[in-house]
Amino acid sequence: MFRKKSTESNNELRDICRIFKHIRDSVKDIEVKSLALEIMLYNAFHFQKDYNYGQSMINALKNLEVRLNKMINDNQFQKISNPAFKNDLIKTGLENVYEVKDLITLSTLVLKVIEACVLNEKEFHGLKRKYKALSDLNKDFTSSLIPENKTIISGGVFGGDQVNED
Structure with a gap:
């Protein structure tokens, strides 16, 4: 599924995952597991032909933030369902709300x-x-896009907190 979605988007999904994981690995105090992060980005990424490469990545990061906020509101962040097998739950490595908020900061x-x-x-x-x-x-x-101490969504540059639920 991941390979198919990435191929449809000319590897934009794969690229955002690689960039995100590289930056995550550059930070010493974030412990989100790679598979969980890839699933979160997979769920947040929606390929649209009218978007350019950069806009697709911005939308994926925006959608990720919305989804992370929903996980906080629902208090459901320690496990995430596998998109290929909905009943298969993957541990995220996130133990508390503060770690999820750190992941939002990392996304920004x-x-x-x-x-x-x-x-x-x-x-x-x-x-x-x-x-x-x-x-x-x-x-x-x-x-120049995101004001200091703001996130992708709270900065207001990329528009509201709507998620495309394909």
Whole structure:
């Protein structure tokens, strides 16, 4: 399913997963499991032909934040269902609401890093693995799109909190 969705989107789903996991691995205090993160991004990613590459990634990150907020509101964040087998529950590695909120902050950081790399024509490989706390790394990246101390949605730039439930 993942491969099919990624192929339909010209690997945009695979790319956002790789970028997100690389940045997650650059932060020493986030413990979300890779499979759970891939499933969350899979569920948040909706391919639309009229979106360009960057817009698809922004929408995936926006949808991820909405879904994470829903997980917090429902108090259902320790396990996520496998899209291939709905009754198969995958442990997320998230133990409390604060860890889910850190994942929302990480999602915002991913967008800031993408923006910084695009504007400065740099590659993501410049981030060292496990080198800073999330709060410290977040301070290192500013955004012309997202105001300081805001998230992708609360910054208001990308519009409301609607999720495309395909």
